[in-house]
Amino acid sequence: MAGRTQAERSDETTGRLVRAARRLFGAGGYVPTSIDAVAAAAGVTKGAAYHHFGGKVALFRAAFVRELEEVSAALERAAGEEREPMAALRRGCRTFLEHCLDPGFRQIVLLDAPSVLGWETARAIEHDHLLRVLHDGLRVAVAGGQAADGDLPVRARLVFGALCEGGMLLARSQSPAADLPRLAAEADRFLEALRL
Amino acid sequence: MAGRTQAERSDETTGRLVRAARRLFGAGGYVPTSIDAVAAAAGVTKGAAYHHFGGKVALFRAAFVRELEEVSAALERAAGEEREPMAALRRGCRTFLEHCLDPGFRQIVLLDAPSVLGWETARAIEHDHLLRVLHDGLRVAVAGGQAADGDLPVRARLVFGALCEGGMLLARSQSPAADLPRLAAEADRFLEALRL
DNA sequence: CCATGTTCCATACTGAGAGTACGTAACTAG
């Protein structure tokens, strides 16, 4: 492992740490998962973790951001396949619900993030990823005359809250695949409320 | 303090502990608040806390339940003042949002409970208090022919999720009193989606 | 009212884990 540049060493180590953090925090939750365990899973020691990250919270935050980047990309991809703004919204919501089937995503993003990072911080980060996608979708729908005008930031948050709860509900189901349509139907009903 | 019965001693101590837990957990969050601190604030020691409660989680749970009991009573009181089912629903939602102005309620019920107790457990407890009130309200509206039929448990959860997010949003505002009407207006728009 | 058992609670301890101090190895700049 000689002859690597410092940047390469750092990227390698931080990458391994964040991947391990996503796995362990996602599987076991924030509190029961120790820094030592994450470091060991990444093949390094606590010293490396504390060198690259400020502490346990900062490591969790990095894992949280990675989760958001992935789901946001998936949402934009799915919504981009629809022509109609309202259809894109529905499609995005459905994709989000499907994404909630991943236990790691639920644990990190829906369950622990607000408590660990604080609600303000968690939502501020999400504002750059998840919420931005949703907000853009609503704006397009309003601009296209398909949705009623109103307080879009507030509306986006309410929809987001409903979706998060729906995602948790879906995950709890014995047959998520069977319940997804029913859930999506109720969600669509609320989206219909926005139609002009 | 002599001459008291055992039940009186226990009630006194558990009452003091739960009150202290609500104050400290509500102000500082679950993790940074130590059992010793709660016990000290209650005027007892850790031993008393561990005698009456299984552990830190159980103590938090007791505080959580107290919060729910209070808000549920407030909701039923407010909703009971309205004759029309849909008006009662709107009234209940607004009351819930107002309740979210209490930082302790937000911290314990909205922020920490799902993470500390687990989502399933938290919602199961809420099912006996908060969610029950909301669910009943929806059922009455549907039975009275004022709201569309559908999957009521799912619908109640979606509304609940939206309300929680709205409550946090409201609390973050600089002038909550001014923002409450705007938030309530967006919430009402979604409730309108249920009208036949 | 006395003896014995039970409930309640304080004090002293143990263990786990977050965070820190410091030493050393790997890279970089001159």
Place this chain on the structure above:
DNA sequence: CTAGTTACGTACTCTCAGTATGGAACATGG
């Protein structure tokens, strides 16, 4: 090649959840 910087491991400290144990307050059968 050397001085300096960055990356990381090791060995601590310190806080805190949980446990063990003893004793005080109360209960109960005689």
